[in-house]
Structure formats: C-alpha cells, structure tokens
C-alpha cells in the first residue's frame with residue numbers, strides 16, 4: 001500500500017462515523033483531503049450535513065464538491081471534526097500545523113464534541129518533537145517574539161533552532177489569518193504540557209501546533225490495516 005493509499009484507507013474508515021444531520025469540522029492536508037472527497041460523494045448521494053472548513057484550501061475543495069458550509073459564528077458547536085496530524089503519541093497528543101492551518105484547526109477541534117485524527121503509521125511517535133513544531137505568530141514585533149519563543153522553549157527543557165517558514169516564492173509564508181509561522185526543530189519534547197503553557201504565555205504567539213487532550217480517537221493506517229486508538233481520557 002502506498003502512503004497515499006493508506007491515507008485514503010483511514011479516511012474511508014473515518015467516513016463511517018458520519019451521520020445524517022451532523023455538524024462537521026473539515027481538516028486540512030493530504031489525508032483530510034481524502035475525507036472531504038469521500039464526504040462529497042455522500043453529499044452528492046443525498047447525505048445532509050453542515051461543515052466548517054479549517055482552511056481556505058479545504059473551503060475551496062468543499063465548495064467544489066457542493067458540501068454545505070457554515071461558520072462557527074452561525075454554528076458554534078460541532079459534533080465531529082476529522083483532521084490529519086503531523087505527529088501523534090500514544091496519549092493522542094498531536095503536533096499539527098505542517099499545512100499552516102493550525103490556528104483554525106485548533107479552534108474547530110475545540111468546538112467539536114469529538115475529534116478523529118486520521119494518519120498513516122509514519123506519524124506515530126513515542127515522544128513528540130521529531131516534526132518541527134509550528135508556532136503561529138503576529139507579524140508585528142517578530143524579532144522580539146522570536147527571542148521570547150526561544151526562551152519559552154528552553155524553559156520547557158527543549159533545545160533547537162526556530163526558523164521563519166517561507167513560502168515557495170521565498171517570502172515568509174502568511175497564514176489564512178494573516179500571521180507567520182515559526183517552525184521549532186526540537187527533536188524531542190519531554191513535557192508537551194509545559195511547552196504548550198510556556199508558548200501560550202508569549203505575547204505575539206497566536207497559537208502553537210501542540211494539540212493536547214483534543215483528539216478523542218485516532219485511525220492509523222499501517223501495513224496490516226487500520227489501527228484504532230482511543231483517548232485514555
């Protein structure tokens with residue numbers, strides 16, 4: 001099975017959790033894209049759901065499939081969000097934001113009664129940190145924020161450089177909400193809660209890619225099929 005086939009396979013299992021009338025959060029990334037494609041097929045066949053996309057890319061995809069969309073202003077509580085992840089541990093703590101959508105992804109996940117993570121087995125780790133941690137920051141005062149972020153990282157027992165994410169054109173990548181992203185290459189995050197708290201306290205940090213206690217379930221596609229992990233909480 002190729003990695004893309006694995007992503008499609010977990011999306012196909014996740015789609016089974018969708019029920020008529022549900023209010024859904026739609027994730028961002030190549031795995032979530034498969035879920036949205038499959039949802040589009042169900043909507044075409046008459047399924048009624050209402051969805052909040054977590055990025056402009058997902059919005060465009062959903063619109064192209066005629067999936068009915070709403071906002072969290074109109075529909076502030078969702079039944080289920082299905083989204084990918086860049087990394088997850090056995091406690092279903094995640095690193096997200098590889099696709100630069102972490103801010104909206106976290107708002108949508110937090111507004112959802114349930115979050116199912118869909119990923120291929122390469123995303124499973126013992127300790128978070130192999131994937132550089134995305135930190136979304138305000139453009140104003142970037143130099144000062146960068147120093148404060150480095151101190152927050154060090155105080156949480158982590159080390160590693162933090163780089164401004166660039167777009168394909170070489171300019172700083174600007175998120176859907178108009179911010180920029182610092183990617184922190186930490187290798188290992190011994191205490192994700194401590195790091196999350198430290199980063200949240202830095203003025204200029206809008207959000208970080210540590211999703212702690214948000215996922216209720218994960219579907220992981222490996223060589224022997226799809227593994228289901230439930231949140232210990």
Ligand SMILES: O=C(CO)[C@H](O)[C@H](O)COP(=O)(O)O
Nearest residue numbers: 029030031084097098099101
């Ligand atoms: O957090 C994300 C976007 O901000 C994605 O869910 C994450 O990057 C995983 O993407 P993919 O399914 O393409 O591997």
